[in-house]
Amino acid sequence: MLQSPPAVPGMREEEIDTPALVIDLDAFEYNLDHMAALLAPTGVKLRAHAKTHKSPVIAKLQMARGAVGQCVQKVSEAEVLAWGGIPDILVSNQIVGASKLARLCALSSITKAAVCVDDALQVDWVERAAADSGRRMTVLVEIDVGAARCGVPPGPAAVDLAKKIAASKHLIFGGLQAYQGSAQHKRTVSERQTLIGNAVDAARRTVEQLRQQGLDCPIVGGAGTGTFQIESVSGIYTEMQCGSYVFMDADYARNLDEAGKPISTFRHALFVLATVMSAPHAGLAVLDAGHKAVSTDSGMPTLWGKPDIRYVSASDEHGKLDVGSETTMPKLGEKLRLVPGHCDPTVDRHDWYVGVRGGRVESLWPVAARGGMA
Amino acid sequence: MLQSPPAVPGMREEEIDTPALVIDLDAFEYNLDHMAALLAPTGVKLRAHAKTHKSPVIAKLQMARGAVGQCVQKVSEAEVLAWGGIPDILVSNQIVGASKLARLCALSSITKAAVCVDDALQVDWVERAAADSGRRMTVLVEIDVGAARCGVPPGPAAVDLAKKIAASKHLIFGGLQAYQGSAQHKRTVSERQTLIGNAVDAARRTVEQLRQQGLDCPIVGGAGTGTFQIESVSGIYTEMQCGSYVFMDADYARNLDEAGKPISTFRHALFVLATVMSAPHAGLAVLDAGHKAVSTDSGMPTLWGKPDIRYVSASDEHGKLDVGSETTMPKLGEKLRLVPGHCDPTVDRHDWYVGVRGGRVESLWPVAARGGMA
Numbered sequence: 001m002l003q004s005p006p007a008v009p010g011m012r013e014e015e016i017d018t019p020a021l022v023i024d025l026d027a028f029e030y031n032l033d034h035m036a037a038l039l040a041p042t043g044v045k046l047r048a049h050a051k052t053h054k055s056p057v058i059a060k061l062q063m064a065r066g067a068v069g070q071c072v073q074k075v076s077e078a079e080v081l082a083w084g085g086i087p088d089i090l091v092s093n094q095i096v097g098a099s100k101l102a103r104l105c106a107l108s109s110i111t112k113a114a115v116c117v118d119d120a121l122q123v124d125w126v127e128r129a130a131a132d133s134g135r136r137m138t139v140l141v142e143i144d145v146g147a148a149r150c151g152v153p154p155g156p157a158a159v160d161l162a163k164k165i166a167a168s169k170h171l172i173f174g175g176l177q178a179y180q181g182s183a184q185h186k187r188t189v190s191e192r193q194t195l196i197g198n199a200v201d202a203a204r205r206t207v208e209q210l211r212q213q214g215l216d217c218p219i220v221g222g223a224g225t226g227t228f229q230i231e232s233v234s235g236i237y238t239e240m241q242c243g244s245y246v247f248m249d250a251d252y253a254r255n256l257d258e259a260g261k262p263i264s265t266f267r268h269a270l271f272v273l274a275t276v277m278s279a280p281h282a283g284l285a286v287l288d289a290g291h292k293a294v295s296t297d298s299g300m301p302t303l304w305g306k307p308d309i310r311y312v313s314a315s316d317e318h319g320k321l322d323v324g325s326e327t328t329m330p331k332l333g334e335k336l337r338l339v340p341g342h343c344d345p346t347v348d349r350h351d352w353y354v355g356v357r358g359g360r361v362e363s364l365w366p367v368a369a370r371g372g373m374a
Numbered sequence: 375m376l377q378s379p380p381a382v383p384g385m386r387e388e389e390i391d392t393p394a395l396v397i398d399l400d401a402f403e404y405n406l407d408h409m410a411a412l413l414a415p416t417g418v419k420l421r422a423h424a425k426t427h428k429s430p431v432i433a434k435l436q437m438a439r440g441a442v443g444q445c446v447q448k449v450s451e452a453e454v455l456a457w458g459g460i461p462d463i464l465v466s467n468q469i470v471g472a473s474k475l476a477r478l479c480a481l482s483s484i485t486k487a488a489v490c491v492d493d494a495l496q497v498d499w500v501e502r503a504a505a506d507s508g509r510r511m512t513v514l515v516e517i518d519v520g521a522a523r524c525g526v527p528p529g530p531a532a533v534d535l536a537k538k539i540a541a542s543k544h545l546i547f548g549g550l551q552a553y554q555g556s557a558q559h560k561r562t563v564s565e566r567q568t569l570i571g572n573a574v575d576a577a578r579r580t581v582e583q584l585r586q587q588g589l590d591c592p593i594v595g596g597a598g599t600g601t602f603q604i605e606s607v608s609g610i611y612t613e614m615q616c617g618s619y620v621f622m623d624a625d626y627a628r629n630l631d632e633a634g635k636p637i638s639t640f641r642h643a644l645f646v647l648a649t650v651m652s653a654p655h656a657g658l659a660v661l662d663a664g665h666k667a668v669s670t671d672s673g674m675p676t677l678w679g680k681p682d683i684r685y686v687s688a689s690d691e692h693g694k695l696d697v698g699s700e701t702t703m704p705k706l707g708e709k710l711r712l713v714p715g716h717c718d719p720t721v722d723r724h725d726w727y728v729g730v731r732g733g734r735v736e737s738l739w740p741v742a743a744r745g746g747m748a
Contacts, residue, residue: 073691096651150652277470278524291719316718317447345665
């Protein structure tokens with residue numbers, strides 16, 4: 001069931017009902033602007049990843065700052081963006097299943113839609129769906145540039161698949177999907193540079209082999225918030241697919257910069273506001289936000305502005321806080337901001353964003369594609 | 375946004391769109407019946423926990439087999455059950471916040487609602503909300519019987535709180551909430567017996583001290599799927615609050631019985647059906663179900679009926695499978711059943727239950743209180 005909004009514009013942050021997904025609008029807008037400023041001199045484009053935010057509102061704010069389109073992982077996400085008016089959407093993922101492909105092709109009448117493949121069978125399936133819909137679909141080849149998840153090997157296998165796409169009546173070869181997911185959270189710059197260096201080499205080699213076969217790559221897409229500053233100056237990638245930069249999270253904040261300090265490229269903009277619902281004795285307080293409100297798959301959330309309080313464990317609806325003896329115990333009913341360990345799955349547990357500026361609620365935006373996993 | 379149902383009654387399981395939350399209806403009904411049969415000779419009542427299923431449909435099936443009511447953790451869950459016709463609902467948790475308490479008290483016109491407290495301030499807050507609503511609310515005292523989460527210490531502190539409730543004009547003292555959450559997943563019977571033995575002692579001592587003050591405990595509630603066979607014969611607990619027994623999960627399946635074998639009291643009834651969306655090389659297959667479709671906080675999901683395939687890692691929308699060399703590689707497009715590591719948060723990520731029997735879809739039930747965390 002869609003939940004009702006936890007706030008009304010104009011109310012103070014302390015009045016927001018909890019648990020609530022709160023955006024610090026100043027930090028969020030800083031992130032949007034800063035990404036645009038960082039990419040401008042490189043000439044590469046931003047195709048921001050909507051898997052993070054699941055919101056046509058946020059997609060439009062990204063596009064107003066120059067993003068050329070959006071990435072999604074799922075057809076249901078593509079639908080929500082297309083219905084919300086986003087004109088250019090890449091499903092940066094394989095889509096398997098006739099009904100999903102029919103839905104994706106149907107979107108082509110209202111948006112420019114593209115999809116990835118990593119198997120000849122998928123090419124046949126997309127071709128059939130495109131033919132049935134009477135439209136031509138743009139298809140990219142996903143290559144495995146080191147993450148060992150989806151993707152054909154770089155080089156000849158990718159060329160074969162691209163040729164098959166180009167030879168399919170209702171398909172257009174759109175380029176390469178070359179995302180190195182496992183590099184995003186490597187802590188040191190040198191680790192990230194090594195892994196992305198390999199990805200760049202693999203992508204370059206494949207682009208050259210495609211060119212030898214007369215196949216151009218309009219898109220070479222990849223990169224995430226952890227590594228885009230490497231791919232963006234590679235001379236081979238054309239589109240950056242960063243998602244988390246709009247919000248950041250506790251896990252990305254553990255990445256280190258060249259000086260070995262936590263990265264500070266972007267600001268924390270996403271919080272789960274929670275209430276102290278029990279404070280049974282000194283040192284222990286319990287929040288009303290557990291697994292169902294905040295993701296713990298990349299570590300526990302941290303307390304914003306309260307370094308002496310640790311979120312030590314989550315149960316389904318509770319979060320236990322360990323309160324240092326030097327710190328004032330949070331009071332029963334007090335509201336605290338959590339920095340989620342991992343932003344994407346945290347967002348997906350909520351129906352509403354509550355935008356806050358200067359301590360007041362300014363906006364309510366639906367997490368419009370929440371639960372969209374088909 | 376509420377997602378559309380992933381299936382239509384009558385279709386074959388292989389036709390269900392994925393990822394989908396699937397109930398094996400035979401196993402599920404076995405679990406409902408078996409719990410009723412296990413508790414019948416003990417004389418204790420079942421107040422099943424709706425935090426697991428979030429569904430008035432399932433609540434009614436439990437009550438048709440003798441459950442006296444339902445537990446919930448959140449007011450939003452209580453609302454969905456009350457609106458769905460459930461006549462007796464205990465919020466087995468503290469509720470902090472005036473608007474939440476007003477909503478809870480408002481439900482008293484259509485259901486019998488009760489709530490827990492572990493602080494004198496909460497008693498004042500519930501009293502004020504009850505007075506404002508013009509109704510009397512039943513309030514239980516939560517005691518900490520060993521889980522070190524919410525709850526006042528057993529004994530005098532609990533008695534003081536109960537006296538304050540009984541002395542409040544619009545409140546009725548309803549008894550004790552005495553749930554030992556940290557015992558539920560202790561692997562051996564002896565560990566669970568030790569912890570629940572302590573909980574029973576603490577509850578008994580508190581009940582006796584209350585009686586000396588003239589305060590009866592109509593409800594002494596607690597227990598979960600891992601331990602109810604201990605509390606139910608304690609002579610002190612009156613209501614069992616088991617939730618997970620309806621579905622089970624991979625984590626509960628790691629609990630051991632007296633013979634040191636995995637417990638077999640209940641059957642696995644809940645699955646996430648997922649599709650092989652990529653199979654880039656021998657030994658590796660990728661499912662379309664990651665963190666957003668299946669909880670990993672209590673370990674990775676397991677593959678139903680496929681012991682030689684391991685779900686080795688989840689990303690947001692992908693699950694990587696390691697396929698043993700002795701096993702036939704799953705085909706692209708093949709659908710596989712995952713046993714979630716943890717049932718409650720997995721359920722909360724989906725909008726629909728797809729009930730399956732004999733390979734066919736028989737029912738579609740909404741996860742009506744999905745996302746209800748306020």
